[in-house]
Amino acid sequence: MFFKNNKEPHEVFTPRQSKVNPNMYVARPDLEARLRQSLTGTQHVIVHGESGTGKSWLYKKVLADMQAVVLPINLANASRFGGIAAEMKNALERLGTATQTGYSETKSSEMTAVLATGGLEHEKTFALGTKEPFEACCAHLRKEAGKHPACIVFDNLETIFESDEMMNELANLIVLLDDERYSEYRIKMLIVGVPTGVRDYFNRTRNRATVANRLQEIPEVSRLSQSQTAELVKKGFVQELAYDVQSDVLSRVTEHVAWVSDRIPQRIHEYCLEIAQLAQERDKLVGVDLLEVADAHWLSRSLSNTYSVIENLMNERDTKIGRRNQVLFCLGRVEGDEIRLSEIEALVRTEFSRTTENKTLDISTLLSRLAQGDDGVAPVLRRSPKGDTYQFADPMFRMCIRAMLIKDSERQVVSKRSISTIAAGGAV
Template sequence: MFWNPKKNPREVFTPRESKVNQVMYIERPELEEALLDGLLGTKHLVLHGESGSGKSWLYKKVLTDQSLVYRVSNLANASRLGNINEEFLNILNRAEEAKKTSYTETKDAGFNAALASANLSHTDSYRVGSKEPFEALLSDLHAESKGNNAVLVLDNLEAIFQSQEHLKELADLITLLDDDTYAKYRVKFIVVGIPGDLRKYFFETPNLSAVGNRLKELPEVFRLTEEQTEQLIKRGFVDELEYLNVKDKLYNEIVEHVIWITDRIPQKIHEYCLALALEAYRNSRPLQSDDVKVADRKWLEESLYQAYSVVEASMNENETRVRRRDQVIYSLGQLNTSAFRAADVENYVRSRFSDSTEDVQLNINGTLSYLAKQSQPIIRKTPKGDTYVFADPVYRMCIRIMLKIEQNNQLVKKRPLDTLDLDSYLF
């Protein structure tokens, strides 16, 4: 059969693309409206959400649609270079708008607009009359926007969130934007990252509580709805690639499978759909049901080693008789819903491990809370706070493969990594 692919799948599904894929962007009206309202307000904004949830595409789409001039400062560079002001200088240098011949950081104490400026003072050998990096960057944004409002995005907050020194510097910068010297440039901050408790940190830190009042935390950027996920799948496989027809049984099967396997995380959807589409593209034919199994295998193989170590670290460290936490983790892997409550988990644990749970208080809430608070958690709370989801959908698949039940069907044991058989799971 002659088959003429319309596009290369890499042009359609773009999981690592920093620029907004305008064709594949799925509108998120509530989040977009909240961000737009925040831009029209007086406070600086905190945009947070789990990795891969679409934060960057969201703010870039809204800022572009509003014709707002903006620049992005990567706080991972601030961590690497030593401070945020060095990252500002890095941005200026990349744009060839400032030349630095020597630079020595000096640190002072205090916290208000005047002292914040002192905290960011430097010993420089700039040209006479040149500005320090923060003001120079604001000035450039002001000039580029022709005197209108502009935005400075501070992305990857998680890169500095464990550093009190960097957070203090961020607080200084936020405070300075209220000072006439800096306010005249009409630049608003959007702080973007995984942590959602930046305001709480400032409120609870001595001398920094006033900074919390200068920030507005936007609703969490969460996973797509099932309807939005299907919209993305249809746009890619039906409209752009023409690999599927919505009337086909295979279309519905793929939609259901992608929703389940990716947990509706936008980046994961793009990653998985790209792997799936490439199977058809490489074989010069439309999608077939067997392609799903191949895509599943590749999806697992890429992440299995890391996922195994994370799940293993969450299991019971001691050889207890029951290993209740391991029973809970095993049960999480068996649930077929993307979100689950403590009651859902307890019902499964009591049903599957009835001999060791009869007339016993299980404290499932405490176990789930413990698992969600690990440095690399396998689950996390949803914005509503009463349900949980997997932090990465690959953890669920890994749990199903690596854990088994022994000793009268009550004790959970892990299979060694080098003995895992993906074929037994996938086929």
């Protein structure tokens, strides 16, 4: 099938753009249905998931489908301004909804001429009028929405999650929406961020227990499935960019993209952008040979900080076996979110059979060290609440390990791609 294309790679693969590109949106029917049902229910809604998993795309798509009018409140600004009310005031002022209350007169340098014509300059002063910021936001939303749904979106919850004062402020706003004065505006709250267990957080605090009853968490927004990843890659290269890519090559590219990006939407966009830019330089031909170069570029541009952490955790070069390197490599092979001690030991013995035969590996100690951090290096893992499994402290660590570490099957050792060579544009 022929697809007309006048687009540049950065217009198709948009890892950091806030605006939803409808042509590149990958449907997530279960999550969309849960969010839609929650938004039409009686409770306010929490959307959570790791950075880059597509939380913003999800809620923007669903709210657009519902023809809802939305007021975004960035809690990162609330943290910066010292309170949520201050960010609400800022949001309204940016929309131009403040009310003029007066002015101060400033004399011009040409005093005589100005006075002769009555031409005093006015410096206008604005205020919100009689309503406090939260009610002013509710009133503005309802006026704009008419009979349509209206939603205040509190984004970047993680930026205030450690602040008892601002979490208290958020809790009070949630409770206020049941007050008669505020309920008449029929506003729904959507709270978006990384932290899990937000309802539990409120429920554990005595004076906020009633807040938990007003909140509903939808399932975590996580990585895409293999089929969703394949859909995204195909949409970008074949339908949007109309690049020359054979079906067998597309399959291999998709498999590699899914592996190295951990199927996290933002990272898929980042990595595919690297491939698209490389392919554009050779008449839009996508080949498997581009993957190694794309790995190098992506490591250099997107994963440099994470690279430094993994590099500092690796064994020295003169270590004969490099057991920690082997464990790091095998951590990258794990597909699920939970990492079990038995799984890592089995992988190490399988991947490095000659160096592990009849050996005691002590994987438990190595995983504990990776969870604690080492000599000021950030921890790569974190223990589960029950303490019997681990998770990556940041999904970027898994992605970096996959793109960075190389196994020498003959020598059964693990080495790294040099970030300095990559940055200089040399061979990988």
